[in-house]
Ligand code: FES
């Protein structure tokens with residue numbers, strides 16, 4: 564019996580600021596494509612049906628669950644994964660805050676949460692604790708109990724606001 568050859572599409576897109584391309588079958592999930600075709604292993608795959616949030620990445624600046632998106636849907640788009648956050652050796656302010664507040668243990672959930680936070684803080688620079696908890700309700704963390712994560716996000720929002728005020732006063 565002849566093996567069935569599945570048609571593959573060349574997906575051209577921007578990944579973490581660089582032009583990339585890779586091959587995907589029509590039903591390849593974005594998370595698998597990013598991990599296996601581009602080596603973006605910071606994209607974690609948990610439930611594979613949109614519940615845990617571990618696979619969250621940014622597509623054209625918006626947080627999406629990459630297990631619920633097809634690779635072919637990012638044709639021509641801008642995709643950012645957790646690998647985009649660190650500038651060489653320098654961690655982003657969010658990553659530093661997560662470390663300060665012990666907001667991770669095993670770290671499986673962390674990449675997805677960080678990407679949701681990037682998107683969220685762009686839209687809501689001065690969130691309340693309730694709002695942060697609401698945002699985090701789309702993510703499952705089995706380790707931390709969420710308290711450190713909430714503190715880290717509020718801390719970054721506060722730091723950014725202070726920085727902005729200082730800049731305005733210069
Ligand atoms: S792996 Fe995508 S939401 Fe859980």
Ligand code: FES
Pocket residue numbers: 666667668669670671672673703704705706707
């Ligand atoms: S730190 Fe382990 S699941 Fe969140």
